[in-house]
Amino acid sequence: MMGTSSTETELIQRAATGDSDAFGALVQPHLALFHNGIHRILGNVADTQDALQDALMSIHRDLPRFEGRSRFSSWGYKVCLNAALMARRSRVRIHDMERAEPLALGPFDERGHHQEPDHLPEWQVEAQAHHLVEKQEMRECLTRALDELPDNHRIVFVLKDLEDWETEDIARHLQITAGTVRQRLHRSRVLLQARLRTYVLGGRP
């Protein structure tokens, strides 16, 4: 197995035969990663726990087919994302309506240009936000903002900006057009950026 250490290979072989301790030792180091990936997509504690349980069962079932071409953590993470996407498909989505989220942040004058641009603060996200990234407050703000997004917007933001999927792959997977992917992505980014305004500009959003 190219992508795995000898200890991990041994754990995989023992876990595949049904050794539950070996399975625990194999998965435990990656459990936070697996849980986080699922939670980003589902955004709900109970659904996340169920999907994680399903994913762990799938990982165990498919262990004999794992050839070690990638790292176990990467392979397991993919299984977890698929479990989250499956769970998302099957649950009743009451949060999916297209809402009138802004596509731009004003204020604008009647010609669509910024009003008094000299008095508008300049966005400095890249410089200041990285400095603030360690702050728990920032994590909580982003988590809250992600929770506020409609499901069908959050999934696009997560797959594109957090998981680095291609736009076309997202469109194919969600059975929507690439244009719809970009529009939902843009709405999500604008909303998240509006929430981050507090941190980036030091004022209230």
Add this chain to the structure above:
Amino acid sequence: MKFLPSCHEVQTELTEYAEGAPPITRRAGIWVHLLFCRVCAGFLRGLRALPGVAKHSLAPPEVPPEAATRALADVQAALLKQKAP
């Protein structure tokens, strides 16, 4: 459609623009607008920085949450049950 789009139009189309989706004349109009409008240019920088900031901020915690540990324990218990004669 006029060559130079307004700030509102530019901000609305920035994700499309970043992916090269609009026709070339529209992309050129947005590009010129961004050269002269510091607010829209800063807004684009913010959009580009967002994925990196979000990835760092929303990185998995070092210790898995209790719910994750519980899920693993349940799966291990199911495996033990399967193995039992």
